[in-house]
Amino acid sequence: MSSKWMRWLPAAIVPAVVVTAAVAIPATAGAAPTLPEKSADEVLAMIADSTGVAFSGTLEQRSDLGLPDIPTTPGSSELPTGALEFLTGSHTVRAFVGDSSSVRLQVLDDMAERDVIINGDELWLYDSDPNEAVHVTLPEGTTAAIDAHAGGDAYPGYTGPRTPAEVATRLIEAIDPSTSVSVATTALVAGRSVYQLSLDPKSSETLVDGVTLSVDSETGLPLRVEVTAVGQDDPAVSLGFSAIDFSAPDASLFDFSPPAGATVTEKPIDPEALERRLSKHSAAHGALDAPHPTDPNEDHLAKHLPGVDAAGAEGAPAVYGSGWDAVVALPAMPDAAFPMGTDAGGTPASAAETAQLLEQLTTDVEGGRVLSTALVTVLITDDGRIFAGAVPVERLQAAAAGALER
Amino acid sequence: MPSDPSRASAPAIRTSGLGLFASEVRVLFARRRTWALLAALAAVPVLIAIAIRLSSDGDARGGGPPFLGSITQNGLFVALTGLAVSIPLFLPLTIGVVAGDTIAGEANLGTLRYLLVAPVARVRLLIVKFAVAALFCFAATLTIVLAGTAIGAALFPVGPVPLLSGDTIGVGEYALRALLLAAYVAVSLLGLSAVGLFISTLTTVPVGAMAATIVLAAVSQILGALPQLEWLHPWLFSHHWFGFADLMRQPISFGTFGDNALLQLGYIAVFGALAYGRFATKDILS
Amino acid sequence: MPAPAASAHADEPKAAAGTLAIETRGLTKSFGHATVVRDLSLAVPRGSVFGFLGPNGSGKTTTIRMLLGLASPSGGDIRMLDAPMPDAGRSVLPRVGALVEGPAFYPFLSGRANLLRFDSGDRHADPATRSRRVDAALDRVGLTAAAGKKAHAYSLGMKQRLGIANALLTPRDLLILDEPSNGLDPQGTREVRGLIRSFADEGTTVFVSSHLLAEVEQMCTHIAVMSAGNLVTQGTLDELRASGSMRVRVHTPDPGEARAVLSRLGLSPDADERPDAAVAVARPAAASATAVAYPGAASAAVASASHRDTVVTADLPATAPPPEDISRALVTAGVRVRGFSVDGASLEERFVALTGEGFDVAQ
Incomplete structure (x- = not known):
C-alpha cells in the first residue's frame, strides 16, 4: 500500500518546487562578480565616457514611497495623476538608444503605450490611447545639448521615466561636499557585472539614506539607480535595466511616422526658451528635474509647481540650506492650489477633485497639512506657503517658523 | 496446454503511443x-462584425481593447x-467543457475502464488527455482568428x-502577429486546462468537473481584479490573459509571452x- | 496478511507457476468500513473455463476490477499469467481480454470506430493489422453488418456482443468476462456460450462471472462461489457436485412416521417438510429460461405425481446405514413409501446451502 502513497509524492513535491523556484530564482541575483578594483573617481570617469553607447534594454521602475493608493490608470486624464503615476506604481520601459541623436523610449502600459522618439532634429511623442502624436522639430544645434543632458527637459509634455544614465548624470552633477562617494561593491544587474557607486548624504537631517548607482563594468553605462530611504530595507525608488543588449537597435525603430487616423499636433519650440531651460538646468540643476525624486537636491514635485516651471527666475523658490537636507520654500499662493492641480499634460483638474485628492494625500500637522512619503515631505502651511524637501516634517516646520538659515 | 508460444510471452510489438493521441483527437473531433x-x-x-456593420454609427470598436482602432476602418481588427x-468568458467556458470532460467524461461513459485494461497506463492517459485539451485551446483561438479575419475582410476594408x-x-x-496572438491566448489557457484535468x-x-473548472476561471479573474490581493495576482x-498587447508593440515584446508560458x-x-x-x-469503479 | 499466505505456499511455488492463470491470496477490498471482498484466494487453472458465481453484490465485479488493476486491493496479492498485478499490468493486460460490468462505448462513434479506439490504446497491438483484427472480432460476434452504426443505436444485446468483440481484438491468453450474457436473448446466450467454448478449445483460459447458475453449470469446467464477499467454495464442477453429502428423500403421505424411522436409524431429518409441488414450483422458470432442463428439475417433475405427498429429506452421513436398509426399515415400519431416492444434492441446493440465498435463476 505504500506504493499508493508514493504516487502522491509528485503532487507534494512539484508544487513546493514550483513555488520555491518562482520565489527564489528572481531573488537570487547571482554571485557578485570579481572585478578589478576601481576608485570612485575612476567609476565616475567611466560614466562620463559612456555617452554614445548604443543599446536596447528593458527598464523596470519601481517606486514605493508609501503614498496611499491613488487611481493611476493611464489614460484616465480626468484625474491629475500624470506625475503621481510614476511615484506610486511600477513601470516597464523599453529603451532603444542608437547614437547621440536616436533615442526611443516606450512606456509599456496595459493595452497602451507611450513613445518618445528622437531622431536627429525630429522629436515625436506618441500616445496610443487616445492615439495622439506630437511632433517637434528641434532647432539646429540643440540636439547635442539635449543629449549632453540625456534628453531631460527637452521632451515637452513627456513625464515618463528616463534611463538610469540620464538620472545618474543629474546625480553626479549634484555631487557636492555634502555627499560621500564610494565604490561599495560589485554586483550583477541585468546579467551584467557592475560597480556599485554609493552616494551617501553626510547629513542626518535627510530622509535619504543613500543612492546606489550600478555602473556597467565594461561600458560604464549606469544600469540602475536605487534610492533608499532612512529606515527602509528595500529601495524607495528603483530604476534599472532588467535586460540589456549592447548592440545597436534597428535604425527603422527611430524612423517614426504616426499611424493613419492619429491626431497629430505640430508643436513649435521656441529656441530661446529651450536654451534658457537647458542652461538653467546645467547651471543650477534646479527645478527642472525628472519627475521622480532621485535627485536628492531637489523636490521632484517642484517641477510641477505653478510658476516654477514656466516663470523661471522671478518665481524662483527660496532654498534653506543646501545639499541633501535643503528645504525649498514657495511663496504663499492665492488659493493654496496644490501642486497636483495640473497634471503632466496640463489638463486642469476640477477644484473638487483637487481638494479631494489633497484630502486623501495629506494629513494634519501643527501649522498646516503635510504630504509625507518615504523620501520627500511637503508641508502646506495654513497661510498657503509650501515647504518641501527630502527631510522629516520637523525640518519643514522649522523652516516655516523661520528657524533655518536661508 | 495448446497455447501458442507466440502469445504466451510478453508481446513483442511496442508502438510509440502516438496512436492513442491520434485516436483521442479523432474522438474529440x-x-x-x-x-x-x-x-x-x-x-x-x-x-461583432455584423452588429457593427448594421449600426452605422456608435461604438465602432465592438468592445475590443482600446488600442484597436475602428473596425469599420480596418476589418482586420x-x-x-x-x-x-x-x-474572459467564452474561451474559459469552452476550455472548461473540454478539460472538465477529459477523465470524468470517460468515467461517465464507462469507457475509462476499457481504456485502462486495453491497457493504457494511467500516466499516459493523463498526458494524452492533456495534450488533446491543449490542442483544443489552439483550435479554439485559431477558430476565432480565422472566423474574425474572414468576416472582417468580407464586411470591411x-x-x-x-x-x-x-x-x-x-x-x-x-497575419503573422495574429497567429502569434492566437498562440498566446491558447498558451494562456493551458493552466486552466491543467486545472480542469485535475478536477476531472x-x-x-x-x-x-466542467462547471467547477469554469467557476475557477471566473474566481481567478475576480481575484485578479481585487487590488487588495495584489500579492496574489x-x-x-x-x-497574463490580457498581456497579449505586448505582441502588438514594435518591436514585439516577448517578455510577457515568456512570463505567461x-x-x-x-x-x-x-x-x-x-x-x-x-x-x-x-479506484475506477464506474 | 500476505506473509502467512506466502509461507503456506512456499513449498509449492514451482508447481503453481505456469499452471494457474489467476491466483489470488488473501485478496481483500474494503471501502471505508464495508468489506466487499474478504480474504479471497482464487486459483484459476490455465485452460479452464472458470465460472465465478455469486448473487449480485457478492463482490464478483469488485474482484474482477482488482484482477484488472482498476481497483487496488486493500490487502492480499494477485498473480495473473504468472506476473504480479497490478504492477505488471503493462505486460500482462495486453494478453487479457476483458468485459467488465457491462460494455461501454462512445455513443457518437460507430461500433467499428469504438473498437479501433480501444485497440489504439494497446501499445502492443500492431496498428498495421488493426483494421483487419477489428473486422475479424466483429465478424466473430456477428456484428459485421452493424459495424458502421453508431453505438448509441445498438441494442443491449449488440452492445454486449461488441463488448465481447473488444475482448477479442488481439489473441489473448486469458479472457475475463463479467456477466457476458447479460441482456442477451436465449439465442444470444447460446451463441455466447458457444463462443466461450470455442475460446476454451483454442487454449484460452476463460474466467466468466455470472449470477446465473445454469449458465455456469453448462459451460464451465471449474467453479468458484462468492457470497457476501467471501469465497464459499471452488473446484471443478464434478468435485463440487460430488462434495455435497448424500441425501435421502422419501416421498410419502406419512411424514411423521417416516421421520421417526429415520431418526431411529441415526439420521437427522430436515425440519421442514415440503409438499412435492414446492420443489417443482421452484424450477419451471429455469427450465423454460434455459433451453436445456437440468437434472434436478427433471426429478422434481417426476416426483410431483402425487399432490398429497410430502418429501422428507435427511443428510446421509457416511456412518449411516446403507440405503437399502433404510428403505426396508421404512417399509417395515408401515410407512407408505411412494418414492425413495438417494442422491447428491443438486448444485442449486448446494449453493442455496452455501450462500444462504437463492440465485436469480430466471433473470
Whole structure:
C-alpha cells in the first residue's frame, strides 16, 4: 500500500518546487562578480565616457514611497495623476538608444503605450490611447545639448521615466561636499557585472539614506539607480535595466511616422526658451528635474509647481540650506492650489477633485497639512506657503517658523 | 496446454503511443459537441462584425481593447476584437467543457475502464488527455482568428495595421502577429486546462468537473481584479490573459509571452502532479 | 496478511507457476468500513473455463476490477499469467481480454470506430493489422453488418456482443468476462456460450462471472462461489457436485412416521417438510429460461405425481446405514413409501446451502 502513497509524492513535491523556484530564482541575483578594483573617481570617469553607447534594454521602475493608493490608470486624464503615476506604481520601459541623436523610449502600459522618439532634429511623442502624436522639430544645434543632458527637459509634455544614465548624470552633477562617494561593491544587474557607486548624504537631517548607482563594468553605462530611504530595507525608488543588449537597435525603430487616423499636433519650440531651460538646468540643476525624486537636491514635485516651471527666475523658490537636507520654500499662493492641480499634460483638474485628492494625500500637522512619503515631505502651511524637501516634517516646520538659515 | 508460444510471452510489438493521441483527437473531433463549441466561438467575431456593420454609427470598436482602432476602418481588427472579447468568458467556458470532460467524461461513459485494461497506463492517459485539451485551446483561438479575419475582410476594408507603438505593419506581418496572438491566448489557457484535468480526475460527473473548472476561471479573474490581493495576482493563471498587447508593440515584446508560458507551465506541473496523484491511486469503479 | 499466505505456499511455488492463470491470496477490498471482498484466494487453472458465481453484490465485479488493476486491493496479492498485478499490468493486460460490468462505448462513434479506439490504446497491438483484427472480432460476434452504426443505436444485446468483440481484438491468453450474457436473448446466450467454448478449445483460459447458475453449470469446467464477499467454495464442477453429502428423500403421505424411522436409524431429518409441488414450483422458470432442463428439475417433475405427498429429506452421513436398509426399515415400519431416492444434492441446493440465498435463476 505504500506504493499508493508514493504516487502522491509528485503532487507534494512539484508544487513546493514550483513555488520555491518562482520565489527564489528572481531573488537570487547571482554571485557578485570579481572585478578589478576601481576608485570612485575612476567609476565616475567611466560614466562620463559612456555617452554614445548604443543599446536596447528593458527598464523596470519601481517606486514605493508609501503614498496611499491613488487611481493611476493611464489614460484616465480626468484625474491629475500624470506625475503621481510614476511615484506610486511600477513601470516597464523599453529603451532603444542608437547614437547621440536616436533615442526611443516606450512606456509599456496595459493595452497602451507611450513613445518618445528622437531622431536627429525630429522629436515625436506618441500616445496610443487616445492615439495622439506630437511632433517637434528641434532647432539646429540643440540636439547635442539635449543629449549632453540625456534628453531631460527637452521632451515637452513627456513625464515618463528616463534611463538610469540620464538620472545618474543629474546625480553626479549634484555631487557636492555634502555627499560621500564610494565604490561599495560589485554586483550583477541585468546579467551584467557592475560597480556599485554609493552616494551617501553626510547629513542626518535627510530622509535619504543613500543612492546606489550600478555602473556597467565594461561600458560604464549606469544600469540602475536605487534610492533608499532612512529606515527602509528595500529601495524607495528603483530604476534599472532588467535586460540589456549592447548592440545597436534597428535604425527603422527611430524612423517614426504616426499611424493613419492619429491626431497629430505640430508643436513649435521656441529656441530661446529651450536654451534658457537647458542652461538653467546645467547651471543650477534646479527645478527642472525628472519627475521622480532621485535627485536628492531637489523636490521632484517642484517641477510641477505653478510658476516654477514656466516663470523661471522671478518665481524662483527660496532654498534653506543646501545639499541633501535643503528645504525649498514657495511663496504663499492665492488659493493654496496644490501642486497636483495640473497634471503632466496640463489638463486642469476640477477644484473638487483637487481638494479631494489633497484630502486623501495629506494629513494634519501643527501649522498646516503635510504630504509625507518615504523620501520627500511637503508641508502646506495654513497661510498657503509650501515647504518641501527630502527631510522629516520637523525640518519643514522649522523652516516655516523661520528657524533655518536661508 | 495448446497455447501458442507466440502469445504466451510478453508481446513483442511496442508502438510509440502516438496512436492513442491520434485516436483521442479523432474522438474529440467526432463529437458534435466539439464542433458546437468551435462554432459558438466563431460566432463571437462574426456577431461583432455584423452588429457593427448594421449600426452605422456608435461604438465602432465592438468592445475590443482600446488600442484597436475602428473596425469599420480596418476589418482586420475584427479577429483581435473577437479574441479579446472571448478571453474572459467564452474561451474559459469552452476550455472548461473540454478539460472538465477529459477523465470524468470517460468515467461517465464507462469507457475509462476499457481504456485502462486495453491497457493504457494511467500516466499516459493523463498526458494524452492533456495534450488533446491543449490542442483544443489552439483550435479554439485559431477558430476565432480565422472566423474574425474572414468576416472582417468580407464586411470591411482591409489595410495596414497600426501597432501600439504607433508604427504601422503590412497585412502579411499582421497575419503573422495574429497567429502569434492566437498562440498566446491558447498558451494562456493551458493552466486552466491543467486545472480542469485535475478536477476531472476527482469525479465521474463530467458536468460537475466542467462547471467547477469554469467557476475557477471566473474566481481567478475576480481575484485578479481585487487590488487588495495584489500579492496574489502574479500567481493567478489568468494573470497574463490580457498581456497579449505586448505582441502588438514594435518591436514585439516577448517578455510577457515568456512570463505567461512560465506561469502556465507552473500550473501544468502542479496540477499535472495533483492529477497524477489522484488518478494513479484512484479506484475506477464506474 | 500476505506473509502467512506466502509461507503456506512456499513449498509449492514451482508447481503453481505456469499452471494457474489467476491466483489470488488473501485478496481483500474494503471501502471505508464495508468489506466487499474478504480474504479471497482464487486459483484459476490455465485452460479452464472458470465460472465465478455469486448473487449480485457478492463482490464478483469488485474482484474482477482488482484482477484488472482498476481497483487496488486493500490487502492480499494477485498473480495473473504468472506476473504480479497490478504492477505488471503493462505486460500482462495486453494478453487479457476483458468485459467488465457491462460494455461501454462512445455513443457518437460507430461500433467499428469504438473498437479501433480501444485497440489504439494497446501499445502492443500492431496498428498495421488493426483494421483487419477489428473486422475479424466483429465478424466473430456477428456484428459485421452493424459495424458502421453508431453505438448509441445498438441494442443491449449488440452492445454486449461488441463488448465481447473488444475482448477479442488481439489473441489473448486469458479472457475475463463479467456477466457476458447479460441482456442477451436465449439465442444470444447460446451463441455466447458457444463462443466461450470455442475460446476454451483454442487454449484460452476463460474466467466468466455470472449470477446465473445454469449458465455456469453448462459451460464451465471449474467453479468458484462468492457470497457476501467471501469465497464459499471452488473446484471443478464434478468435485463440487460430488462434495455435497448424500441425501435421502422419501416421498410419502406419512411424514411423521417416516421421520421417526429415520431418526431411529441415526439420521437427522430436515425440519421442514415440503409438499412435492414446492420443489417443482421452484424450477419451471429455469427450465423454460434455459433451453436445456437440468437434472434436478427433471426429478422434481417426476416426483410431483402425487399432490398429497410430502418429501422428507435427511443428510446421509457416511456412518449411516446403507440405503437399502433404510428403505426396508421404512417399509417395515408401515410407512407408505411412494418414492425413495438417494442422491447428491443438486448444485442449486448446494449453493442455496452455501450462500444462504437463492440465485436469480430466471433473470
